[in-house]
Amino acid sequence: MNILYKIYNKIIRKFVSTFNLGSLLQRxxxxxxxxxxxxxxxKHSVNDYCFIAQDIFDQQMKYLSENFEVKSPxxxxxxxxxxxxxxxxxxxxxxxxxxxxxxxxxxxxxxxPATVFLSTGFVDTNDTIWFCKIIDIIESxxxxxxxxxxxxxxxxxxxxxxxxxxxxxxxxKSLHPKLIDEKIEDLMRSVSREKNYLKTPYEMLNRHALDxxxxxxxxTFGAHTYSHAILSRISIAExxxxxxxxxxxxxxxxxxxxNLFAYPNGGVDDYGEYHKSFLKELGVSLVFSMKHGVxxxxxxxxxxxxxxISSHFNMKQFSAQVHGY
Numbered sequence: 001m002n003i004l005y006k007i008y009n010k011i012i013r014k015f016v017s018t019f020n021l022g023s024l025l026q027r028x029x030x031x032x033x034x035x036x037x038x039x040x041x042x043k044h045s046v047n048d049y050c051f052i053a054q055d056i057f058d059q060q061m062k063y064l065s066e067n068f069e070v071k072s073p074x075x076x077x078x079x080x081x082x083x084x085x086x087x088x089x090x091x092x093x094x095x096x097x098x099x100x101x102x103x104x105x106x107x108x109x110x111x112x113p114a115t116v117f118l119s120t121g122f123v124d125t126n127d128t129i130w131f132c133k134i135i136d137i138i139e140s141x142x143x144x145x146x147x148x149x150x151x152x153x154x155x156x157x158x159x160x161x162x163x164x165x166x167x168x169x170x171x172x173k174s175l176h177p178k179l180i181d182e183k184i185e186d187l188m189r190s191v192s193r194e195k196n197y198l199k200t201p202y203e204m205l206n207r208h209a210l211d212x213x214x215x216x217x218x219x220t221f222g223a224h225t226y227s228h229a230i231l232s233r234i235s236i237a238e239x240x241x242x243x244x245x246x247x248x249x250x251x252x253x254x255x256x257x258x259n260l261f262a263y264p265n266g267g268v269d270d271y272g273e274y275h276k277s278f279l280k281e282l283g284v285s286l287v288f289s290m291k292h293g294v295x296x297x298x299x300x301x302x303x304x305x306x307x308x309i310s311s312h313f314n315m316k317q318f319s320a321q322v323h324g325y
Contacts, residue, residue: 030294031076032068032322033089033306039102039123040201048135048165049310051201054102058109060318062307064088065110065277068322072220073260073286077297077304088322090114091288091306093127093224093262094177095122098201100209107218116213117224117262120249122204127195130177131169132202133184141191160246173265177229189230210253222260222288223247230264231271239275249281259285266306277303292298294324 024223037050052060058135064070068088075081076089090107092099106113119129128136138146154160156157160296172180185217188195197203205213213219223246226230231239241263244312250258261279265291279287279302289303299305307321 008041011251025070026084028083029296030324031089031257031296032085032306032324033073033076033091033245033288034064034322035288035290035306035308036090036092036103037094038096038099040199041102045077045263048162049312050131052257052309052311056311057103059315061106061110061112063315063319064090064322066110070112073115073222074220074266075113077286077299077301086323091222091262092116093264094119094228095205095224097203097205097209097226100205100213104216104219106309107214111218113220115220115222116205117222117260117261118205118246118250118253119224119226119228119264120246120253121226122189122228123210123249123253124206125204126198128197128202128204129182129198130180132197133188134168134172135165136169136200136202137184137187137191139195140193143191146187147190174233176233177227188249207253214254215271217235220260221250221254222262222286223250223258224262225264228264231275232269236274239277243275243278243282247284259283260288261286262288264302271303276300 036052036168038052038170039054042053046184067085069085069092073089076087081261083210090112092103092114099116103114107132122128138155138161141155144154145152146164149171153163153164153167158227172183210221223243225242226245226249227242229238229242234242247258247261261284268291269290285301286304287302288306290307290308291303291304292307294307295305307324309318311320312320
């Protein structure tokens, strides 16, 4: 039954995308919460699905401005309003410097609000999120192969590099953060890569950029743990520290209490009922997952669904996705 359901959904998405029917079929009470990560100047050789070229992002924001009422999370889920168009919420996970350099000017162009969920331990550092280290290592490596877990992986062509990045990320994702760090350190030593991501696409936000984004009045900030730890992969005690530190950091950065949180990775296996209850006890109003789908005011506000925006989408696919298909 599950396989048939997936096939049915795939056929529906293809149909809606091909004939550009999303805007006609979306419920007017739906809230489309979009998930972005990084915005690049242009496509790179590995072209990871989390990083979108700025010209594509501009087209997408233009589409949203014409077809949605784009609101902040609080305005979309908590405040009352009468909307003539479907509602969209724009979110960015992790807190990359490119959100400031490339995304903010485009958001200003269309006067669209957005929320950035910060992995706060990376702010004002030359470090970056673990999966970006994998992309950077493979993207910058001039070797034709790379050694990984006793296996020689081909990285000769852009297609090879993309497959290698996906394979290594998938294998690391299930591990404890400390073990992930150890394996990445080993990989970096093997290719003589330095741990400095300033002036790269994977550079993280600094306080100057955070202040400028806050002053723009378009950007709000939420928490995304301290070190981007997937909560279900660490102990309860570790998870509590990760959550509390990130909430306090966001408050320190912005001068305002942090009421927004997004689970790292955000799949149904990446957090549990304890984490939801703990966030409720801390008074966090809106918590975002990566459970797929459009949302509504009737949702569980401790695991709000979102729609992931991939770099591989063309505009018809983007339109279908943001309307929930």
